[in-house]
Amino acid sequence: MTDIALNESLASSYDQARERLRNALESAGRAQDAAQLLAVSKTKPAAMIRQVWQLGQREFGENYLQEALEKQAELADLDGIVWHFIGPLQSNKTRSAAEHFDWVHSVDRLKIAKRLSEQRPTHLAPLNICLQVNISREESKAGVLPEELEALAREVATLPNLNLRGLMAIPAPAKGIEAQRQPLAALREAFTALQKALPEAPLDTLSMGMSDDLETAILEGATLVRLGTAIFGARQTA
Numbered sequence: 667m668t669d670i671a672l673n674e675s676l677a678s679s680y681d682q683a684r685e686r687l688r689n690a691l692e693s694a695g696r697a698q699d700a701a702q703l704l705a706v707s708k709t710k711p712a713a714m715i716r717q718v719w720q721l722g723q724r725e726f727g728e729n730y731l732q733e734a735l736e737k738q739a740e741l742a743d744l745d746g747i748v749w750h751f752i753g754p755l756q757s758n759k760t761r762s763a764a765e766h767f768d769w770v771h772s773v774d775r776l777k778i779a780k781r782l783s784e785q786r787p788t789h790l791a792p793l794n795i796c797l798q799v800n801i802s803r804e805e806s807k808a809g810v811l812p813e814e815l816e817a818l819a820r821e822v823a824t825l826p827n828l829n830l831r832g833l834m835a836i837p838a839p840a841k842g843i844e845a846q847r848q849p850l851a852a853l854r855e856a857f858t859a860l861q862k863a864l865p866e867a868p869l870d871t872l873s874m875g876m877s878d879d880l881e882t883a884i885l886e887g888a889t890l891v892r893l894g895t896a897i898f899g900a901r902q903t904a
């Protein structure tokens with residue numbers, strides 16, 4: 667594809683993704699500002715991020731630290747860009763995440779949260795945190811189990827350089843609204859219960875919904891939907 671054709675197709679995918687979100691909010695009877703779009707740009711070049719930023723997008727999600735740091739360096743001139751780390755985070759990588767991101771959505775154990783808080787530079791605002799929940803209870807998948815969530819959240823809420831903002835999940839893939847609905851509803855219920863249990867915590871973010879289940883996630887109360895393929899196109903599988 668020529669650059670111009672690529673630009674046109676990216677602009678039209680981005681418009682369509684925004685329209686999907688608008689329509690989903692409307693069908694769910696929710697306000698148009700009730701959910702935000704996170705553009706998931708993993709494996710996609712910095713030039714595509716720059717173009718989507720030019721179309722008005724500010725929130726971007728990345729999964730791989732090294733790749734993200736390289737793109738951030740190329741995009742350092744983009745005002746107002748907000749970086750979300752949404753991939754698995756090992757303890758030896760927490761420093762880069764704490765220094766170079768505004769959000770981390772994939773915290774599922776206290777050790778990682780403590781390191782992020784210790785390593786967050788004090789001249790930056792507190793790091794925004796979503797706890798990742800293994801909502802479909804899949805073996806060997808990332809995420810805290812629902813029954814362990816409240817205890818973890820209570821500890822994370824005490825860490826000084828973090829803001830506990832909400833929950834994130836990647837449910838097991840399912841086709842059709844009914845099958846998709848159950849884990850998303852379970853995450854919403856866990857979120858509501860946590861808001862009651864921790865009334866002091868700034869819990870306002872339910873990070874769920876991807877390209878295949880955006881509409882269902884919006885029906886179930888998502889406040890941040892994470893769209894990759896729908897905006898940037900299919901990813902090369904490694």
Ligand SMILES: *Cc1c(COP(=O)(O)O)cnc(C)c1O
Pocket residue numbers: 706708729752753836876877878892893894895896
């Ligand atoms: C890749 C990824 C997404 C985006 O998935 P799509 O199906 O491409 O929209 C969302 N969330 C997480 C955590 C991801 O890793």
